[in-house]
Amino acid sequence: MAEINTGGGDKGGKKRSKKMSTKVDMTPMVDLAFLLITFFMLATTLTKQQKFDFAVPPDVKDQKDQPELKASNAITLILGKDDAVYWYVMNQDGTTDFHKTDFSEDGIRATLIERKKAVGKNLNVVIKPMKDSKYKNLVDIIDELGILGIGKQALVDATPNDIQLVQAENASVN
Amino acid sequence: MSKVKAKRQSISLDMTAMCDMAFLLLTFFILTAKMKVPEPAQFDVPSSVSTEKYEEKDLIRISISKDDRIFLTIPDQILRREMIDAYSNTFKLNLSPKQKETFELTETFGMQRSDLISYLAQSDAVRKKFPQSGIPADSTNNELEQWIATAKGVRPKVTIAIKGDKDANYTKFGEVIAALKKRRIYEFSLVTSLENKPTNL
Numbered sequence: 001m002a003e004i005n006t007g008g009g010d011k012g013g014k015k016r017s018k019k020m021s022t023k024v025d026m027t028p029m030v031d032l033a034f035l036l037i038t039f040f041m042l043a044t045t046l047t048k049q050q051k052f053d054f055a056v057p058p059d060v061k062d063q064k065d066q067p068e069l070k071a072s073n074a075i076t077l078i079l080g081k082d083d084a085v086y087w088y089v090m091n092q093d094g095t096t097d098f099h100k101t102d103f104s105e106d107g108i109r110a111t112l113i114e115r116k117k118a119v120g121k122n123l124n125v126v127i128k129p130m131k132d133s134k135y136k137n138l139v140d141i142i143d144e145l146g147i148l149g150i151g152k153q154a155l156v157d158a159t160p161n162d163i164q165l166v167q168a169e170n171a172s173v174n
Numbered sequence: 175m176s177k178v179k180a181k182r183q184s185i186s187l188d189m190t191a192m193c194d195m196a197f198l199l200l201t202f203f204i205l206t207a208k209m210k211v212p213e214p215a216q217f218d219v220p221s222s223v224s225t226e227k228y229e230e231k232d233l234i235r236i237s238i239s240k241d242d243r244i245f246l247t248i249p250d251q252i253l254r255r256e257m258i259d260a261y262s263n264t265f266k267l268n269l270s271p272k273q274k275e276t277f278e279l280t281e282t283f284g285m286q287r288s289d290l291i292s293y294l295a296q297s298d299a300v301r302k303k304f305p306q307s308g309i310p311a312d313s314t315n316n317e318l319e320q321w322i323a324t325a326k327g328v329r330p331k332v333t334i335a336i337k338g339d340k341d342a343n344y345t346k347f348g349e350v351i352a353a354l355k356k357r358r359i360y361e362f363s364l365v366t367s368l369e370n371k372p373t374n375l
Contacts, residue, residue: 026189033196040203051335051363052224056351058360079344105372129344135238136220136340138347139364143222147371157348 054142056155074124075115077108077141078162079133085141086166087111098165103140112148123150128158130166213247213282214306215239220340221369228335228365234325235365236318237282238338242346243308245284246321247337254278256328257321264324267291276301284308286317311349319353326357337365 078086085108088096101107116123125145129138138155145153217237230249237245248254258277262269265287269277273294284306285293293304311318325332334354338347354362 023186025186026193030189030193030196033193033200037196037200037203040200040207044203044207049219049228050222050224050366050368051226051228052222052366053226053361053363055361056355058358059355109372129348131343131345133344134340135338135342135344135347138344139220139222139338139340139366142364143224143366147223155351 052143052146073119073122074126075112076126076128076162078158078166079127079129079137079141080166081130081132083134083137085137086169088165089115096165098169100169103137103144108141109144109148112144112150116148116150123152125150125153127153127155128162129155130158130163213237213245214284215241215243215245217337217339218341219337219365219367222364222366223369223371224366225368226363228363232329232331233333233335234322235335235337236350237284238336238342238346238350239284239308240339240341242343243284243306244311244318244346244350245282245306246309246318247282248325249281251278253325253329253332254280257324260328261321261324264320269294286310286315311346311353313352316353316356318350319356322353322357322359326359334359334362335365336362 075087075089080086083103085101085103086098087101087108088098090096099111101111112125127138127141142153145151215237217239233249234253235247235249237247239245248257255274255278258269258274261267262274267287269291273291276294280294283290283293285304286307286309289304289307293301296304309318309321310316322334336347336350354360
């Protein structure tokens with residue numbers, strides 16, 4: 001890049017006007033151009049977001065129209081405050097065991113895998129988000145069901161009975 | 175005897191062609207890049223393992239912000255035009271052509287109808303700072319449902335996407351779903367960011 005000035009020119013003879021080189025060093029310009037290309041390429045492709053499709057069943061006016069759900073095939077997940085998940089399965093004699101768990105791998109995923117093994121592909125999952133749960137919790141749970149390949153799910157609002165069960169569970173822990 | 179000198183090769187390359195190509199590509203990327211329109215709120219979306227691409231074609235998006243405000247985004251300008259015409263007809267808003275034009279350029283908004291009318295009459299600078307309190311979607315004043323009905327009315331095949339902040343409250347999401355159900359829309363997509371699928375199943 002740096003040209004060595006040899007000096008000592010102009011030995012006699014006419015004084016010539018210095019000839020300017022018409023060549024421009026384009027290295028920095030190319031550098032800059034490629035930097036910007038890289039930026040725009042990444043900026044356009046990296047901002048793409050994903051989606052997943054979700055469907056809710058239509059409201060049924062008559063309780064009789066509701067398809068019969070075999071209680072032992074169903075697991076109910078209640079999404080609560082502070083990323084807590086409560087779940088219960090109806091036993092044959094109508095009693096329920098109420099459990100509290102979380103979104104970790106050993107938490108809700110282990111439970112769902114276990115239920116899936118016990119019941120098979122007829123497993124129905126009823127999701128009941130409570131009022132103080134977060135949107136993220138719902139997406140996480142649906143995503144979890146997708147990962148485990150459980151297709152049957154229903155989104156229902158939490159009933160007063162569920163809220164009572166959650167409160168009782170929290171009270172017993174404290 | 176003097177040695178034969180090796181011919182010195184010039185190390186400077188002619189970069190004109192490379193430069194031309196670089197700028198051509200740069201121009202292409204700049205032109206195809208879609209400018210990100212500043213949104214009135216930030217949305218930090220939850221992650222999922224879904225790899226389906228989210229594309230804003232023939233859809234309207236309902237966004238729920240962290241502080242539980244509901245926004246409506248209509249990415250298609252032609253649809254915005256059709257919607258505001260239909261909407262102001264239905265509710266007899268008597269919007270001026272200027273106000274309609276402003277709506278056409280507003281991709282995202284989140285306010286009730288009375289605020290929207292005054293919002294559209296403001297200058298650019300005022301609009302940027304206009305407080306957006308969210309579109310009401312509760313049972314007493316369900317304006318979100320009216321917007322959805324308008325969109326479905328002018329373009330029946332429009333689909334709905336919901337983009338919620340991960341810390342948004344479920345209650346708002348429930349309201350949005352209730353509004354969609356009222357308009358007999360049972361299928362929609364949720365916008366998420368990508369996360370890795372667990373391998374140890």
